[in-house]
Amino acid sequence: MIILIAFNLLVDGYIWAVLRRVVKSRGVSRAYLVSSLLLIVYAAVIVALPRRRGGDSLLLADMWMLYSYFTVYVPKLVFVAVSLFAWLPLLWKRMVSRTVLRIGVLLAFATFVVMWWGALVNRTRIDVSDVVVYSENLPESFDGYTIVQFSDFHVGTYGNDTTFVSEVVDTINGLHPDIIFFTGDIVNRRTDELTPFVAPLSRLSAPDGVVSIMGNHDYGDYREWPSPQAKSDNLRRMHYMQAEMGWRLLLNSSEWLRRGSDSIAVVGVENWGDPPFTVYGDLRKAYPAPGDSIFKILLTHNPAHWVAEVADTDSVNIPLSLSGHTHAMQIEVGGWSPAKYRYPTWGGLYADSDSTHLLYVNIGVGAVALPMRIGATPEITRITLRRGPASLSSPSRSHTRQNNQ
Structure with missing residues (x-):
């Protein structure tokens, strides 16, 4: 002071x-x-x-x-x-x-x-980013498969007002995806913030349902608790409420998506914490053989995890990873964001040196700490999977995010 x-x-x-x-x-x-x-x-x-x-x-x-x-x-x-x-x-x-x-x-x-x-105004102006991801390893039955990713809702920022949350839900449902992925940070500090939004978030609908992972704000690490038991109860309630919404929460675990005789694995790791916060994520616990030939989609909240354990790594075969976390620091002007000085992969589509591992970083729909978004409008990403050589039109690891109103 x-x-x-x-x-x-x-x-x-x-x-x-x-x-x-x-x-x-x-x-x-x-x-x-x-x-x-x-x-x-x-x-x-x-x-x-x-x-x-x-x-x-x-x-x-x-x-x-x-x-x-x-x-x-x-x-x-x-x-x-x-x-x-x-x-x-x-x-x-x-x-x-x-x-x-x-x-x-x-x-x-x-x-x-x-x-x-x-x-x-801008904090609630939803943008839909259309992205096409190519991979030669994609099973034929999944050619054209559509994913909607959203991230970093931080619903505590809205108090009890469900207006914007309902608008996001309606926008996602209107895209008619095959599956919906949420890549972490549903709350700010405690699970109780989610209570007013259980009903609208339960309306999310896709043939293969909603799959989610935990973000750094979802563990209760940003709050002082009266006892370890209180913090543990808060975490258990988070797991319960996501199940109540019909979401399938992956906690260092995987599940399979099937189309006829073809299948792909969705691998969900817990949060890869930035220091001094805990690293909860364990890729090999979530999927014990990350180097096998199965087509895999990795959900990992912090894109730093992709940089550390997936990109340019021969022992890991994960064609597509989806992250959030950065928010583009809630400021983006002309493709520039101050987030670039903290995270080299801060928003958009990235590839490693030989384009065998792709990453998409969603800049989130919510706001935390400061209730504003200057240029960095709330993002919903529609990803279409296609069979074909993986590539980026720009140099490796440079973002190619394009927002469409």
Whole structure:
């Protein structure tokens, strides 16, 4: 809190000094000073509220309060960054560039609008990505088989409002897939968040049903529990509720899809945790012979697992893996996302060096921590399997994601 206040004072002190220099009316600078102090008090309340609620820092009200704070201070930072260039003329004993200051104001306002647009509009604008995956090993009976993948719902972000969840369900059902895969993170912190959404999610329908795996948020690792038993009960309830919805949850296990005399294996591993979180996933427990010739689809929440154990590995023969987890950090502009600096496989279709192992990373339909999606619209992926040489049109491991409204 001390660091936050010090940073706010630094930013606001700078902007206040600019106002005093370029605006004749002292009332404007005084009004800004008062509003800045009130915002600091507001930030203190945001930090204090979770402590009074037992540390539940992802409660819906707290999340929106925190986001509203950022929608004010991020634009201020934009203004500060731009306005610094306004002082360069002083080096040549010229006047401060008011034009640059005006540009800073406009960009700050645009940032404010974009952030709220990402929260109020773009966060619920569903995009369907159509992807065709080719493999020479695909059994003939599965040529044309359709999969719908969705991921990272984080339903706790919606409180008790089922509107958007129902819209996602209707969109998926309207695609008429052969099977539906959910690749983890159904909740934020605890299983109880899922309760209001059991009914709409139970409406998902496909001939081969719904198959799911666990994500890092589904284990209760982001919450302090009163006892190990309470955490264990939360996990058991997660397994029970997914079964209640008619979903088949794969816990380091596999199942078979059959078409006539042909079959493929769906391999579901538990979450491959990023440090310091637990690695629950065990590929060889889920499928003891990953190198055999059976066509396999791997469901693994974290794409880092594909990089570590599947890509460019001769002992593993898994033509297609499906992941989520990254959200594209809920920001994607022109095919660029800050997620690329954390995950080399952050969204779209990837291949290893000889294109024998393909990975599709779905950027999710939900939002966590900050209730916004700037450019990175909620994604539902429709994947069509085809017999043929596996390849990407762009260099290996470069994403080729295309969203279709």
